Amino acid sequence: MNLRIGSGDTAHLLAGKNTKGYAALWQKFVADNPPYYNAKSSPIDALRIGAILEDRYYLSLPDGFYYPQWKVTCAEMDVLGASLDFAKLDGGKVVDFEELKTISFIDFIDIIQPLANDPDAVKVLKTKFTKYYNQVQQQLLCAGLESASLVFLPVYNYVDEDNYSREVSQDEVVKFRIFRDVEVIDLIKERATPFQVVKDSICNSTP
Numbered sequence: 001m002n003l004r005i006g007s008g009d010t011a012h013l014l015a016g017k018n019t020k021g022y023a024a025l026w027q028k029f030v031a032d033n034p035p036y037y038n039a040k041s042s043p044i045d046a047l048r049i050g051a052i053l054e055d056r057y058y059l060s061l062p063d064g065f066y067y068p069q070w071k072v073t074c075a076e077m078d079v080l081g082a083s084l085d086f087a088k089l090d091g092g093k094v095v096d097f098e099e100l101k102t103i104s105f106i107d108f109i110d111i112i113q114p115l116a117n118d119p120d121a122v123k124v125l126k127t128k129f130t131k132y133y134n135q136v137q138q139q140l141l142c143a144g145l146e147s148a149s150l151v152f153l154p155v156y157n158y159v160d161e162d163n164y165s166r167e168v169s170q171d172e173v174v175k176f177r178i179f180r181d182v183e184v185i186d187l188i189k190e191r192a193t194p195f196q197v198v199k200d201s202i203c204n205s206t207p
Helices: 007-013 020-029 045-058 105-115 121-128 130-143 160-164 182-205
Strands: 066-073 081-090 093-104 147-155 174-179
Touching: 007 020, 007 081, 007 130, 007 182, 045 066, 045 081, 045 093, 045 147, 045 160, 066 093, 066 130, 081 130, 093 105, 093 130, 105 121, 105 147, 105 174, 121 130, 121 174, 130 147, 130 174, 130 182
Parallel strands: 093 147
Antiparallel strands: 066 081, 081 093, 147 174
């Protein structure tokens, strides 16, 4: 069984308990063979290009400092896990990370760039990009960190060949420092409690 709630599932975890997303999360949680999605093969342009640009963005980071798709498990509740897009390590311990989100060029210009120097930017992100904000909160919880960067990269087009060869520059992105939000983290832990109970029960009954 899967018996793990990843940071990609945060939105479903925090959804209403009568929603399809929450029900789907339970099905995935106890599935013997949980589905595996290869985003680079997705017919959905935004998902496919996002996965391609994630690799291209990695090449713009300093060599030897960041590690892609680093897995962490919550020390408080091991039912919660997270995959960090780009983790910065020190002595094998995660000390920082970046969560990358690709966004259409128009939205980047209209929404993200104006927030770059806005002191209330995080409040706006929490409202306009709630799913991303909450995902970072689960990642912070699992990584045991106080803050991390939410990074936005514009997508200029959805042609695979163009994006596979794109040279991403750090000057193209806008980064926001996201700090632990106790209210959101407490809600994540509250919603994860039934899953933790099931996980403990199954693991304890396994010979």
